[in-house]
Amino acid sequence: MNEHIRYPKVRLIGSDGSQLGVVPTEEAKEKAFEEGLDLVEVSANADPPVCRIMNYDKFRYEQKKKQQEAKKKQTVVETKEIKFRPKTEEHDMNFKIKNIKKFLAAKNKVKITMRFRGREIVYAQTLGLEAMNSIAEALQEDAILLQPPKMEGRQLVMFVGPK
Known part of the structure; x- marks a missing residue:
């Protein structure tokens, strides 16, 4: 996330989900900060790695909610x-x-x-x-x-x- 991304170039996905192409990492960070969002690494295995501009805290919150919903629906058979x-x-x-x-x-x-x-x-x-x-x-x-x-x-x- 943000400063921890150390690749020279990344494939960038915008906050609306649009493809912005392969750009230098610094430029991708600047675009993310202009929008007031975070640059998050989505797929490290791809060549070049895929990064997305998103609100990381909101993303984590939604993931947590999904996990709680899944936990509610799961039944334990004794x-x-x-x-x-x-x-x-x-x-x-x-x-x-x-x-x-x-x-x-x-x-x-x-x-x-x-x-x-x-x-x-x-x-x-x-x-x-x-x-x-x-x-x-x-x-x-x-x-x-x-x-x-x-x-x-x-x-x-x-x-x-x-x-």
């Missing part, structure tokens, strides 16, 4: 986790399914985990898969199955996401 055991009763299962539906309504992904302790691991392929499939059926209207039930160590894990 991954919530619900844990089950193979011997979880029907009522508790329904209560946890209701919580999963709340998470999905808030546009969050849900990791459903069934943990097997000790000798319960024997039931992983029978009771565990049946329970996971019944949960998937109950969530069919509200969710998309992102990852089907899969064993990870002593846990059976399934991911669902909002529709």
